[in-house]
Each structure stands twice: as C-alpha cells, then as structure tokens.
Amino acid sequence: MADPSSYRPKPGQVPDSPGVYKFRDEHRRVIYVGKAKSLRQRLASYFQDVAGLHPRTATMVTTAASVEWTVVSTEVEALQLEYSWIKEFDPRFNVKYRDDKSYPSLAVTMNEQYPRVQVMRGPKKKGVRYFGPYGHAWAIRETVDLMLRVFPVRTCSAGVFKRSAQIGRPCLLGYIGKCSAPCVGRVTPEEHRELAEDFCDFMAGRTGTYLSRLEARMHEAAEEMEYEKAARLRDDIGALRRAMEKNAVVLADATDADLIAVAEDELEAAVQIFHVRGGRVRGQRGWVTDKVEAVDTAGLVEHALQQLYGEEKGEAVPKEVLVPALPEDTPALNEWLAERRGSQVSLRIPQRGDKKALMETVHRNAQQSLVLHKTKRASDLTTRSRALEEIAEALDLDGAPLRIECFDISHMQGDDVVASMVVFEDGLARKSEYRRFQIKTFEGQDDVRSMHEVVSRRFRRYLQEKLKTGEWSPEDLADTPTTATPADIEDARDGGVPAEEDGRPRRFAYPPQLVVVDGGQPQVAAAKRALEELGVDDVAVCGLAKRLEEVWLPGEDDPVVLPRTSEGLYLLQRVRDEAHRFAIQYQRNKRAKRLKSGPLDEVPGLGESRKHALIKHFGSVKKLRQATIDQICEVPGIGRKTAETVAAALARAVPAGPAVNTATGEIMEDETPAPAGASSERGTEQ
Numbered sequence: 001m002a003d004p005s006s007y008r009p010k011p012g013q014v015p016d017s018p019g020v021y022k023f024r025d026e027h028r029r030v031i032y033v034g035k036a037k038s039l040r041q042r043l044a045s046y047f048q049d050v051a052g053l054h055p056r057t058a059t060m061v062t063t064a065a066s067v068e069w070t071v072v073s074t075e076v077e078a079l080q081l082e083y084s085w086i087k088e089f090d091p092r093f094n095v096k097y098r099d100d101k102s103y104p105s106l107a108v109t110m111n112e113q114y115p116r117v118q119v120m121r122g123p124k125k126k127g128v129r130y131f132g133p134y135g136h137a138w139a140i141r142e143t144v145d146l147m148l149r150v151f152p153v154r155t156c157s158a159g160v161f162k163r164s165a166q167i168g169r170p171c172l173l174g175y176i177g178k179c180s181a182p183c184v185g186r187v188t189p190e191e192h193r194e195l196a197e198d199f200c201d202f203m204a205g206r207t208g209t210y211l212s213r214l215e216a217r218m219h220e221a222a223e224e225m226e227y228e229k230a231a232r233l234r235d236d237i238g239a240l241r242r243a244m245e246k247n248a249v250v251l252a253d254a255t256d257a258d259l260i261a262v263a264e265d266e267l268e269a270a271v272q273i274f275h276v277r278g279g280r281v282r283g284q285r286g287w288v289t290d291k292v293e294a295v296d297t298a299g300l301v302e303h304a305l306q307q308l309y310g311e312e313k314g315e316a317v318p319k320e321v322l323v324p325a326l327p328e329d330t331p332a333l334n335e336w337l338a339e340r341r342g343s344q345v346s347l348r349i350p351q352r353g354d355k356k357a358l359m360e361t362v363h364r365n366a367q368q369s370l371v372l373h374k375t376k377r378a379s380d381l382t383t384r385s386r387a388l389e390e391i392a393e394a395l396d397l398d399g400a401p402l403r404i405e406c407f408d409i410s411h412m413q414g415d416d417v418v419a420s421m422v423v424f425e426d427g428l429a430r431k432s433e434y435r436r437f438q439i440k441t442f443e444g445q446d447d448v449r450s451m452h453e454v455v456s457r458r459f460r461r462y463l464q465e466k467l468k469t470g471e472w473s474p475e476d477l478a479d480t481p482t483t484a485t486p487a488d489i490e491d492a493r494d495g496g497v498p499a500e501e502d503g504r505p506r507r508f509a510y511p512p513q514l515v516v517v518d519g520g521q522p523q524v525a526a527a528k529r530a531l532e533e534l535g536v537d538d539v540a541v542c543g544l545a546k547r548l549e550e551v552w553l554p555g556e557d558d559p560v561v562l563p564r565t566s567e568g569l570y571l572l573q574r575v576r577d578e579a580h581r582f583a584i585q586y587q588r589n590k591r592a593k594r595l596k597s598g599p600l601d602e603v604p605g606l607g608e609s610r611k612h613a614l615i616k617h618f619g620s621v622k623k624l625r626q627a628t629i630d631q632i633c634e635v636p637g638i639g640r641k642t643a644e645t646v647a648a649a650l651a652r653a654v655p656a657g658p659a660v661n662t663a664t665g666e667i668m669e670d671e672t673p674a675p676a677g678a679s680s681e682r683g684t685e686q
Contacts, residue, residue: 004061008047016040019071020081023064030089032060035078039069054294060093075332083306095289095303105132106140108200113189114182115196116154117144131203132283148178150236151199204277211237255279257320259359262300263366267291270370271304274362288373302327309340317341322350322359383567384427390568394560397540401514402426406575407454408518410583414445416591419454420583424575436586448522455530462511463534511539518576520545520552528554544576603649610637625650
C-alpha cells in the first residue's frame, strides 16, 4: 500500500487549467481517470489526510503509485478525453455501467440496396436506422407485423432474398401483401427505398401527417365509389393506429426526450432510461453499477450520459434530456451533447407537470431494477462463495481461489492437437481471458506431454509479464530454479510496448490461485512439473477426471471425492466442461480448415484470384496436374516462374486412389470442376 505523499506533485507543478488526470499503480496500470476544471485544485483534494477521505477514494490513492495529467483548452475537450481514456484503459476504480440485459432494437438497414426491417442486438452499425431499444423482441415483431400492411418493406434474410430472385417467385409475405417483393421486380429499388423511408418517418413519431393523408385518400376513394380501395385504406389506418397504441401517449406536446433516473445505495446504483419520441415511450433500458468510487447522483448521471451518447450522433441524441440531478459541468455537457446532435440540446431537471410525473415513473423502475438486481446477486454471490469455500477446504488452500484457470487437450486421433485455457473469476466465466494453443514441440498423441507444454507456455508468459512490469527482476530470476532462457529474459525486458506508454493490463498478466486440468494423475503431475520447472510455487493444481468426477492432487495416490450435491464440485465441473467445449470448438475449426485446403494452397504467392483462374481454365486439379508449364503460362496472370512453382507443388502432392461407387463397384473418373483452394481428389488431405 503506497503513501500518497510519496508521489504527490510538487507545489506549483500542477497547472491551474482544465485537464484530465490518470492515477497508475506500481505496475503502471491505469486505475482511475478523472477530469477537472482546475487540475491544481482537484488533484490537491486527493492528497489531504487519508483519514479524511471517502473510504473508496482512500483505497484508490493508496493503491496508486503515481499521477499524471494532460492539459486541454476547454471543459468539453476534457469530457471527450475522459470518455476515451475510460473506454481504452477500463480503470478498476471508475464507475462502469453494465447492461442488465442485451436490449433488442428495431433496425432498418438503409445501407443496403433493398433496406430490410429486422430485430437487432449489440453495437450499432453505420448506415442502419435504429428505433428502441425495446424490453422484448416480441413487442418489436408485433409492431412490425401491423405496419407491414401499410409499409410492405422487405424483412427476409439475404439468403431468402437471393433464392426468391433466382426462382422468380416471392416468399409467402409477398403473396399475402406484407412485402412489396423487390426480389422479383414488383417495385424498383427507388420505390422500395421510399417505402423504407416512410416506415422510418412513422416510427420516428411523424404520424399525424401520414394518417391525415391516408384518411384523405380513403374519403376520395369512397366518393369515386372505389369501395374496395377505400376499405383497404380504412384497414391500413386501423393497423397503424393499433401500432401506435402499443406505445402509450405520455406527453401531449409530441416531445422528443430521454428521461434518466437513478436509484442508489452505498454500494450499487441502478440507472433507468425511457426514450420518448413523438410523445410516446419508444424504448427503455437500464444499467447497474458498483460504486467503486466516491460519486454522488450528479456524478452517476454524468457517467450515464457519457455511456449513453458517447457513440451516438444526429437524431439519436434527443432535443431534451431530463435528469434527476445536474452534473457539475452542465454547460460543458450541454455543449458536448449539442456537438453530437448537431443542434441545441436541453439538459435539465423536470419541475412540474407530465414530465415530472413521468420522471417519477422512471425512478420507480430504477428502484425496482436495483432491488431485483440485489436479490439475484445475493443469491448468486451466496452460491458462488459457498462453492469457492468448499473448493478451498477440499484442496487445503490458504484462501478461496478467486481466479481459476482450466486447461484441456483436444485432437482427432493424434491430428490437429490443440489446447484451451478458460478463466473463471469469482465463480463466473471471463471469456475475454480465454486463450487457445497449438501444440508445437512434437507431433502425435500424447496428452501428458501436451499438458506440460501448454502450462509451461502459459506461465512462461506470466513470468515475462512480471519482468516487463517490474514486478520481478532478472536478479530474482537468477535466484529461482526456472527453465526460462536468457532469450526469454531479453524478450521480456525489450519486447512489446513499454509499460509507461500503455496502462492496460496485458495478456497472461494475472496468475490464478488454482489451475485445473482435465484428466487424472498423469495430467496433474505434468502440470505440477511445468510449474516447478519455472519456479512458480504459489499456484495450486488439481485435476478432474471424467469417469467418476474425482479430484486429483499432485503426489497423492487417492483422489479427493466431493459430495455429488457439492457446489464446489459443480463449479469445477462447469469450469472443466467449458474448457472442453472451447478446445473442441478450436480443434474442429482447425481440422475443417485443413480439410478444405488443397495442393494449390501450398503454392507461395498464389492468391485466390489466380487459383480461380487456374481452375476455371483447366476445369479441375487433375487436368491442371497433367498440364505442361507452357500450358499453365497461357492462363491470364500466370507467369513462367509461377507456372513452374505450381507444377512443382502439384508434382509433390500425391493424388489419392480413384473413387469407387459403393453401390455398383464402378471406378469413377474425377472430371468434375473443383473449387479454388480445394482438391479434386475427393476431400483427400494433401
């Protein structure tokens, strides 16, 4: 634990101007990012008596080992830089909101020739118009189903669209009038795009004008005694009104606004956002966060605004944002929001009327969200804590293994041997830390030797990272019985980006408290031997054998048997099964890629275009193999040197025996064209 006075800037060293500051720990990892109107005043507040600081702030300043700052010209620039750094470095002491679910949105792909209406989740894509987010995907589909009657926009996938175009027949929606069938040319691309734009305008809240136009056309058709047309228009109007009714009217003045409410306690906070467009609630979403820094409601609102609008532009930023408390830098936030929207944005607290009443509704939703989250998390935390305690007790560990890494080996009869490493932290999978390995030091099937190699490689990288960050020195390495080579030390000292230029945690930077291997005594012994050879003596090892779900420890003749109802055993099984799944997935992908390869893939410098040209010219790999160098040179783009290389590669590749029709016993000649990059030898591995 560092003394803040040891790295406190000297008097007069910090400028009295706007800027952004970073606290780093002793290993140069960024642990906190903040902004200030006056860097001098803000940083001075961190270096008062630690006893007078908020407990979370005190933890941060005693964890830090240095502070640095960047001066900017305006508060808006400070806001933008703070958002960028938080996103880049992911500091552990900054508030980070996490979605309590992946909310679906209604998307219209205006970036395609024939725009498509669909449900989308995840990050937003350029050229796609989004409406929502919605609480449930079925709510989107019900709304779309009603609106397709009036706006028959394409909803099919690219494969269905292409298939219908090939056969000249639309899908069912085209026959029942819920698609304008652009796939078969019933409408032009321009007409279909106009339909999509009308759909977007209606969803954006511009409904009154369109409904008035439809009503006028209905009356006009009735006067001209075109009763079928008038009835169809009447039904269209009814469908649109039913779609509108699905979004309750909450504000009578057709307001476009986002309402943000916060519910909090000492440890956590929940944020709820209602998206109101055209006076109606068009979407809702929520976040939950741990309060890892000393932050009040206004600070939580500021962080929420950054996350909500940090990647948005144009109409995605509303004209009005209603909040429960105004952040300290409200003028800068107003300017930042206006810059992202392209026009003025009002950030204020609702004082009376319908907007205040709706804000109370949003706040109630936030309170319910926080209660629900705490209920779920309490249950989950209790179970996970019990599982970790049971594992620690069964394996005689000093403490609960908060980080568990599991290794598994996968192969297909000795071919394509690979390994996986999965990571669980606090009993939950951390997929961003998963790693895959190819076995490099030998060929063939030897699970024990493979396990030794993979564990050695993982922890050799860990030792190198310790050297890079300064947690370990070459002198320490000299006193440790390790097999790390001088080249490893040199790579660790000089390789990669210097720590002072990059505060992000690196791969393999954190050690586990427990290594789990998929297997019994031999695999466990191999993993333990790998750790001992590297001088790593503070990581426990165990193995989980599938046959009887026995837990094996190094050097023990008898396994540890956990009760079948044990939460600890269940957690170990989940870790082992996840490692197995990840390894098999990688092995299958690797094998599939190898099986798809052909002799032309072995030709250096031969790209896909020239492969296609060769196959198109000769018709198959068999005929290409029979061609002379002069004949290969006749293919456009193939020079003599390349032709010689191709001929040599095909000569080295031994063709398989002829294919046999198992029903008739007939030997079949292979004269069919083969795709580029694949062998015509009927899938034989080359």
